[in-house]
Amino acid sequence: MTDDVLTDDQISALRSTVAGLMPGLRADLEDLTRIPSVSLDAFDQAHVEASAEATAALLRAEGLEVEIVREGGRPAVIGHVDGPAGAPTVMLYAHHDVQPPGDDNDWDSPPFEPTERDGRLYGRGAADDKAGIMAHLAALRAHAGALPVGVTVFVEGEEEIGSDSLPTLLEKHGEKLRADAIVLADSTNWAIGEPALTTTLRGLIRVVVTVTTLDHGVHSGMFGGAVPDALTALCRVLATLHDEAGDVAIAGLKSGSASDLDFDEARLREESGLLDGVEVIGTGSLLDRIWAKPTATVIGIDAPSVAKSSNTLVPTASAKVSIRLAPDEAPMDAYAAVQRHIAAHVPWGARVEVHLDDQGAGFAADADGPVYDQARAAFTDAWGVEPVDIGVGGSIPFVASFAEKFPDAAILVTGVEDPDTRAHGANESLHLAEFEKVCVAEAVLLARLGAMPR
Template sequence: MPQVRADLEALTRIPSVSLDAFDQAHVEASAEATAALLRAEGLDVEIVREGGRPAVIGHRDGPPGSRTVMLYAHHDVQPPGDDALWDSPPFEPTERDGRLYGRGAADDKAGIMAHVAALRAHGDDLPVGVTLFVEGEEEVGSDSLATILERHGEKLRADAIVLADSTNWAVGEPALTTTLRGMIRVVVTVRTLDHGIHSGMFGGAVPDAITALVRLLATMHDDAGDVAVEGLRSGVAADLDYPESRLREESGLLDGVSTIGSGSLLSRIWTRPSITTIGIDAPSVAESSNTLVPSASAKISMRLAPDEDDMEAYALLKAHLEAHAPWGAQVEVHLDDRGLGFAADAQGPVYDQARAAFADAWGVPPVDIGVGGSIPFVAAFAEQFPEAAILVTGVEDPDARAHGANESLHLGEFERVCVAEAVLLARLGALPR
């Protein structure tokens, strides 16, 4: 583990932010560093680019007739955001109270190193064939993944796929992620005027676009906070103990602010649709004038039940927004991004061995959880490899703060993740064909 951690820290120091506005030479450096780690474990490695960021594919055969396991992670990271919000530099991994802080320390360079640790644990005696696929653009939507799967799919074909990009239920409590919500992201633009006009001279008779946009956004929820777009599917989450006090602590919900929606808390965040306004384009407070604004836009993120068709959901949202245009305002809806959810039939020998491996590493059996966020590439793998058992695992815990300031990795949990994956490979190698 000391060398695994040292290699993780070296990876974390590479600011491999895959967004266009950042220096992509760092993403290239991250791919090269990842490839070097895999070559050192005896894998045949290539870096592939199919119109997007570099991905790393490595393979090593197992014993004759053994299963093949594909291990997934990604080496790109989110932007650090405001450095002032970090308690230590985002790309200088720093340990505090048993956690390693740094952008990508948890999401998902620890996933890469968990795979490498499992290889090192077995040394020259791998019990199964192993293929590693380390993507370089997960944080920007995996746009070239479909092409990679089309052109390199046979290299990735496996009996089991371990996708290390999720979370555990709590520190000391492992989990398999069996459902993921899908997603739709749209930009809605509201127009009421062909130019800005004096608010004192025309206000009261002429609607402004910002007020019309606010009224339109408000139609997407009922008074209880449930999504009011008709026709969307909803599911019921697993019956796990998740009190409101834990939700408040993990989310940072302010005192006096109530939760929204109905049904169990886990259903609300795992299996029911949600709608969030994540950005608005309009004059800023500092730069605004006494003007009726002619147009305003908002970006809307809608999460979907795991079994919801993303394009059908988009059609329902678009129809809702167009039908609820206030005061006859012109409404234009543009699809920005989409992704299918995922629901695993988490039964069979591979899942049995995965649960046993988690129990070996943690000393307690794992729970099956859902995740309210969306990981569209999981659905892409499920479609491409329908016969493979897909295990969505992770190195994070509820306090990892992935994507936020002070992202961190619980080092004790990370060691258990590494042990569990090494044990899983051994258990799969012992299964009869």
């Protein structure tokens, strides 16, 4: 439990202040959401520049000293304002780049025109992660002119493409970002009305497996039956990644255990959209399977399309495989295990290459101590119920980068999302009532950290 560093009246006053700020916060969020700041190379990067400029302007308006920095990648925004003498410094992280919208026909309203329906604000980036930016602005505005702590805001511009320049940003600008506590607003809550702190994240490796059997394509009728084609060989390799139960069958990969929370198959089916009759795979608790155990997912195959295929033995075929790792698994150890597995299971003497496409470390927080106590108290103040500690099956490699760079800082992984946010998918949305609670929680957290004994 935490000491009562704030009175009920102080908490109530912050709640009322944030409620009064919500119309302006929403207007600014909608303006940010209208900027199609997709950071992939195939999209116009002028929009990413525009979103960085807009974010910088919002921070300057709150009295922060702001700079836009680039270290070989997309623009990041760093802002800072000092707090009272002796007060801790809190770093607030979000990102202003977004995922591609996909096919506009899959959206019920234009992806870059924020639209409210049934208490949710729809739009690409409305949740992930421009609402994270606005949650930080809400905390700053709630304490306008009287911040209880020093605050550094760091808004990255390439999180959705892997944060490739983040190590250089941390190396060159790390001292500007150093803080006693770091709030990384890029995760989710457990459910509507139930807040959460994310304490574990899976790591990942992404590999491209290429199988070759011929130096050129040949007639399938003349040579089939004696000569193997690469696509069939590749399919046989991919089939060995799982056992009959659906667990990953790659020897040497670690497995972890997840929080003991109430999560049944009906909820899994509803949140994932699993079709009736399709079985759930794997063994162990459902949360172990989606938060802490390894997975292997074939996310793409290069081979002739059905529409353009000919009666030819395919000489070479490739697949991209996304492998999620237990939070404490070293990515390069996992890569070596995958290489061994595929080399041992490629059939018929086919040639195989395994190329590392991407990798990122997982994260497991030591979620104890006074900062975590104050964070849990702030969530309780905002929601009226205590938060739960959750894991996330997805990977956010930058969290491990911050943990490595600032080992003495308490790292709080929070977020604005909920199970129906559909981040990265069509009809991404933000639950507006929950967003207000997120803003209250962050404003109260700053007050609580500023009021802690020094």
